[in-house]
Amino acid sequence: MSGREFDELVEDVLVNGLGEPVVVSSDQLIDGRNRVRACAAAGIVRMSGTWSAGPTWRRG
Numbered sequence: 001m002s003g004r005e006f007d008e009l010v011e012d013v014l015v016n017g018l019g020e021p022v023v024v025s026s027d028q029l030i031d032g033r034n035r036v037r038a039c040a041a042a043g044i045v046r047m048s049g050t051w052s053a054g055p056t057w058r059r060g
Contacts, residue, residue, distance in 0.1 A: 001034045006034070006038065009034060009035070010038045013042045018035060018039060018044075020035065
């Protein structure tokens with residue numbers, strides 16, 4: 001992602017915050033490279049959160 005599309009993402013992060021989480025596993029970025037870049041460009045230097053494995057599915 002670059003150019004106008006990236007600039008719009010940076011502006012969106014500034015206005016609305018990070019809407020979709022960044023996914024990291026074992027200190028490796030799995031999903032969200034452009035969101036991380038947009039946060040850095042917006043001056044957001046620290047992000048934190050928790051990991052959730054999601055719902056547990058059971059057979060009935």
